Amino acid sequence: MVVEFLGKDVEFDEVVDTFDVHGPYCKEVEVHGTDDEGFVYSAIGISDGDEITEIELDSIECIDETEYLESLVDNNSDDGSWVGR
Numbered sequence: 001m002v003v004e005f006l007g008k009d010v011e012f013d014e015v016v017d018t019f020d021v022h023g024p025y026c027k028e029v030e031v032h033g034t035d036d037e038g039f040v041y042s043a044i045g046i047s048d049g050d051e052i053t054e055i056e057l058d059s060i061e062c063i064d065e066t067e068y069l070e071s072l073v074d075n076n077s078d079d080g081s082w083v084g085r
Helices: 065-073
Strands: 002-005 008-021 027-034 040-047 052-055
Touching: 008 040, 008 052, 027 052
Parallel strands: none
Antiparallel strands: 002 008, 008 027, 027 040, 040 052
């Protein structure tokens, strides 16, 4: 599942933990995903057992936070690099 987060598309495709099961087709899970630059993100979501069907947007966080923040320093605000961040 692809979600926009801080102006980047993050593809969540790996279930790493199951928190709760609400029946055969509804599981509350922790998922990991990556953006186009290779940064890894974690979030809480809902899985139907095969696919991630929902992501709680306010739960998304960058796991590689230090590297991510360092990459923002390299941006040039004059060329629009800060747009969406």
